[in-house]
Amino acid sequence: xxxxxxxxxxxxxxxxxxxxxxxxxxxxxxxxxxxxxxxxxxxxxxxxxxxxxxxxxxxxxxxxxxxxxxxxxxxxxxxxxxxxxxxxxxxxxxxxxxxxxxxxxxxxxxxxxxxxxxxxxxxxxxxxxxxxxxxxxxxxxxxxxxxxxxxxxxxxxxxxxxxxxxxxxxxxxxxxxxxxxxxxxxxxxxxxxxxxxxxxxxxxxxxxxxxxxxxxxxxxxxxxxxxxxxxxxxxxxxxxxxxxxxxxxxxxxxxxxxxxxxxxxxxxxxxxxxxxxxxxxxxxxxxxxxxxxxxxxxxxxxxxxxxxxxxxxxxxxxxxxxxxxxxxxxxxxxxxxxxxxxxxxxxxxxxxxxxxxxxxxxxxxxxxxxxxxxxxxxxxxxxxxxxxxxxxxxxxxxxxxxxxxxxxxxxxxxxxxxxxxxxxxxxxxxxxxxxxxxxxxxxxxxx
Amino acid sequence: xxxxxxxxxxxxxxxxxxxxxxxxxxxxxxxxxxxxxxxxxxxxxxxxxxxxxxxxxxxxxxxxxxxxxxxxxxxxxxxxxxxxxxxxxxxxxxxxxxxxxxxxxxxxxxxxxxxxxxxxxxxxxxxxxxxxxxxxxxxxxxxxxxxxxxxxxxxxxxxxxxxxxxxxxxxxxxxxxxxxxxxxxxxxxxxxxxxxxxxxxxxxxxxxxxxxxxxxxxxxxxxxxxxxxxxxxxxxxxxxxxxxxxxxxxxxxxxxxxxxxxxxxxxxxxxxxxxxxxxxxxxxxxxxxxxxxxxxxxxxxxxxxxxxxxxxxxxx
Numbered sequence: 001x002x003x004x005x006x007x008x009x010x011x012x013x014x015x016x017x018x019x020x021x022x023x024x025x026x027x028x029x030x031x032x033x034x035x036x037x038x039x040x041x042x043x044x045x046x047x048x049x050x051x052x053x054x055x056x057x058x059x060x061x062x063x064x065x066x067x068x069x070x071x072x073x074x075x076x077x078x079x080x081x082x083x084x085x086x087x088x089x090x091x092x093x094x095x096x097x098x099x100x101x102x103x104x105x106x107x108x109x110x111x112x113x114x115x116x117x118x119x120x121x122x123x124x125x126x127x128x129x130x131x132x133x134x135x136x137x138x139x140x141x142x143x144x145x146x147x148x149x150x151x152x153x154x155x156x157x158x159x160x161x162x163x164x165x166x167x168x169x170x171x172x173x174x175x176x177x178x179x180x181x182x183x184x185x186x187x188x189x190x191x192x193x194x195x196x197x198x199x200x201x202x203x204x205x206x207x208x209x210x211x212x213x214x215x216x217x218x219x220x221x222x223x224x225x226x227x228x229x230x231x232x233x234x235x236x237x238x239x240x241x242x243x244x245x246x247x248x249x250x251x252x253x254x255x256x257x258x259x260x261x262x263x264x265x266x267x268x269x270x271x272x273x274x275x276x277x278x279x280x281x282x283x284x285x286x287x288x289x290x291x292x293x294x295x296x297x298x299x300x301x302x303x304x305x306x307x308x309x310x311x312x313x314x315x316x317x318x319x320x321x322x323x324x325x326x327x328x329x330x331x332x333x334x335x336x337x338x339x340x341x342x343x344x345x346x347x348x349x350x351x352x353x354x355x356x357x358x359x360x361x362x363x364x365x366x367x368x369x370x371x372x373x374x375x376x377x378x379x380x381x382x383x384x385x386x387x388x389x390x391x392x393x394x395x396x397x398x399x400x401x402x403x404x405x406x407x408x409x410x411x412x413x414x415x416x417x418x419x420x421x422x423x424x425x426x427x428x429x430x431x432x433x434x435x436x437x438x439x440x441x442x443x444x445x446x447x
Numbered sequence: 448x449x450x451x452x453x454x455x456x457x458x459x460x461x462x463x464x465x466x467x468x469x470x471x472x473x474x475x476x477x478x479x480x481x482x483x484x485x486x487x488x489x490x491x492x493x494x495x496x497x498x499x500x501x502x503x504x505x506x507x508x509x510x511x512x513x514x515x516x517x518x519x520x521x522x523x524x525x526x527x528x529x530x531x532x533x534x535x536x537x538x539x540x541x542x543x544x545x546x547x548x549x550x551x552x553x554x555x556x557x558x559x560x561x562x563x564x565x566x567x568x569x570x571x572x573x574x575x576x577x578x579x580x581x582x583x584x585x586x587x588x589x590x591x592x593x594x595x596x597x598x599x600x601x602x603x604x605x606x607x608x609x610x611x612x613x614x615x616x617x618x619x620x621x622x623x624x625x626x627x628x629x630x631x632x633x634x635x636x637x638x639x640x641x642x643x644x645x646x647x648x649x650x651x652x653x654x655x656x657x658x659x660x661x662x663x664x665x666x667x668x669x670x671x672x673x674x675x676x677x678x679x680x681x682x683x684x685x686x687x688x689x690x691x692x693x694x695x696x697x698x699x700x701x702x703x704x705x706x707x708x709x710x711x712x713x714x715x716x717x718x719x720x721x722x723x724x725x726x727x728x729x730x731x732x733x734x735x736x737x738x739x740x741x742x743x744x745x746x747x748x749x750x751x752x753x754x755x756x757x758x759x760x761x762x763x
Contacts, residue, residue, distance in 0.1 A: 006545050014534065212529030216590070219496040219523040220546040222515070428498065441460040 003221045007229025008236075011204070015237045025241050029248035036249075037256045044260060051095040053122070056082055058102040065133050066098075069125050074098075082113065089115060098126060108134065179393040180366050186312070186389040189242070190320055191359050194385070195352060197238035198327040201231055205335025206344050214427045223424040231328040238324070308395070315392055318405060323385025326412050327355070333419035336426035337439060354382035362390050369394035379404045381411035418443075448508060448520065448597035448629045449474040450495070455504035457490055464490040465501070466653040472646070477620070477630045479644035479661070483747060486650045488633050489526070492600055495631070496523050508598075519548040522596030526603045526633075528587045532576040539575060540590045547594040554593060561589045565615065580607050588616060592623065599623060600631045605639060617643065637740040647739075649746055656750045661739070668742045671710035672735040673719070678703050679727015692719065703730060 015021055055076045057063030063076040082099050085092060096114040112118050139149050208214045217226055330351055338344040358377045365374045369391045377387035384404045425442040450472040457465045464487045472478045482488050493499045497518055506513040531539055544554040562568040565585055575583060584607045605613045624630055649657035691714055695707040723729055
């Protein structure tokens with residue numbers, strides 16, 4: 001054990017104090033925090049700025065029914081055409097032009113012109129308002145009384161609630177959305193971690209083989225100790241980097257949120273929009289779902305509630321560690337068998353396909369966390385670290401978790417033993433390409 | 448450390464690397480392990496280092512069966528040198544010493560004395576990639592010997608060194624030998640074998656074909672060849688020619704004549720000198736002892752011939 005720890009120490013120290021490690025550790029959180037904060041910032045700035053929308057109304061009626069909405073101020077421009085406004089649009093003081101054609105009663109369409117991408121909220125709002133007016137006018141024409149119209153145009157909001165096996169309500173729709181977010185976050189982290197640090201193991205092994213340090217080390221240390229020290233050392237470097245990323249990212253996001261949004265954030269659009277539209281809060285949610293897209297990024301912290309965190313974190317720790325071990329051992333074995341960086345690189349993609357698969361299928365897993373696909377992906381050792389983390393936020397029966405854990409542990413032992421054998425004989429083999437035959441002979445010579 | 452290897456056999460999937468090789472390596476001596484490329488030397492060294500295990504046979508160290516903790520008493524300089532390019536010199540040497548189980552404090556002290564002796568203290572904090580190849584070789588050498596091994600295995604220790612530095616390393620090797628270290632030297636440089644080795648073993652095509660003390664081997668190969676230098680005339684010398692010796696070569700240098708002869712019959716050297724005295728004034732008379740280089744080539748060619756004959760016999 002003593003020598004394993006010496007290998008471990010060198011791997012850890014030489015990488016932790018590496019310049020590129022330090023830069024990556026600092027840049028990572030900055031990037032992540034940027035991704036989370038910049039949309040908020042942009043939205044906040046946009047919210048405070050008035051946006052003027054010119055209306056060219058050939059119907060001479062509908063334009064006046066559109067009331068100001070949030071930051072949008074609507075002005076009906078008379079005696080002008082779209083062409084007039086387009087000529088000197090940049091200096092016109094308008095951000096967009098809404099063109100209502102004469103034949104709107106037949107065509108049911110209007111056009112929004114702008115030199116920037118038109119906001120979904122604006123599009124949805126204009127669409128909804130005009131639709132309401134057109135419907136209203138059509139119904140009046142048919143002699144329907146205005147009170148009746150109010151009754152028949154009420155949209156229906158469908159709420160979704162999830163029961164547990166006792167029939168008690170455990171969550172509603174928005175908590176499901178949060179769980180999606182949690183599932184995505186955890187699986188992404190495990191995936192990135194395994195790929196990044198697994199490849200580091202591979203490159204480290206190939207490097208030692210090409211610069212022939214391996215011969216010196218194997219004459220002092222057992223190959224298994226060498227491999228174990230290396231995998232654990234790099235794993236710990238990864239863990240430290242991961243913890244630093246989490247802590248720094250939360251600190252940055254938290255700090256930015258405190259500075260930019262001192263008051264707890266309330267999604268502004270919903271109640272206001274509901275009021276403007278004259279419908280209930282829940283109805284607005286159905287009418288303008290696009291307008292909600294911002295909501296996800298905003299509620300990063302909010303999303304952290306409603307999940308069984310004890311199970312989640314324990315499982316995360318387990319799948320994080322053993323998923324890494326499994327793949328690191330495979331990478332170490334490949335590294336030991338190849339003596340050129342380029343040769344080993346071509347194995348990265350095929351090896352990581354079982355990791356990529358559950359990540360690509362995550363929408364399916366999340367949509368049906370207890371389905372057949374989800375079940376199998378989450379118990380097969382090579383896909384389970386990712387798939388199980390995708391299922392867990394939605395609740396998985398304990399026997400399935402136990403099965404997944406036992407299978408992963410067993411596979412880990414098997415692969416580590418296999419890799420250790422390849423390590424013993426492969427590390428001293430030069431000039432042979434990786435092939436089924438070379439692996440077999442390496443296993444045979446590793447007595 | 449006294450090593451005794453008994454009937455070591457090792458084969459890799461399709462090739463036999465060692466076929467029943469035995470060696471007795473006495474303590475405190477320099478033992479040369481020689482052989483053409485691919486003969487099986489490196490395999491033997493790796494077995495000794497326990498990097499690979501033999502299929503058959505056993506190795507004893509001081510009478511006891513080889514066990515893994517013995518690696519700490521062995522220092523190994525592989526032919527293909529290997530250092531971490533990004534690591535600093537001192538850090539790197541100390542790391543390798545610690546893998547050999549050396550206490551950190553003792554290692555630092557030892558390192559200081561080596562740096563001083565080889566006058567390379569200035570490199571202490573340089574990264575290996577900043578050093579020239581010869582400098583890296585020196586670093587590797589120190590890394591091999593720092594933990595004071597009882598057995599030192601050196602595979603081509605002089606390659607990459609200029610003559611001055613090669614001499615420095617040679618001196619260090621002799622010094623270590625005088626301190627009681629057993630040294631196993633694998634090299635193709637036959638001059639250094641003659642200069643340094645007490646015993647040798649020659650391996651060819653996985654078999655041991657020559658084994659013993661360097662002096663004895665050379666004398667065995669010497670045969671009845673002599674060189675005579677005399678002042679006088681070659682013509683006169685020819686008249687003394689009898690069927691009992693044959694002239695191999697002759698040349699003249701000023702008024703001196705150098706002749707190499709081979710004795711064909713059982714003659715004592717005194718008889719020969721008596722014959723020669725008649726033809727001129729003898730300046731020197733010496734036995735021609737073949738160099739290790741000649742012995743190496745001769746032994747390998749002979750072995751090839753016997754192998755061929757063996758095959759022919761088998762074919763019939």
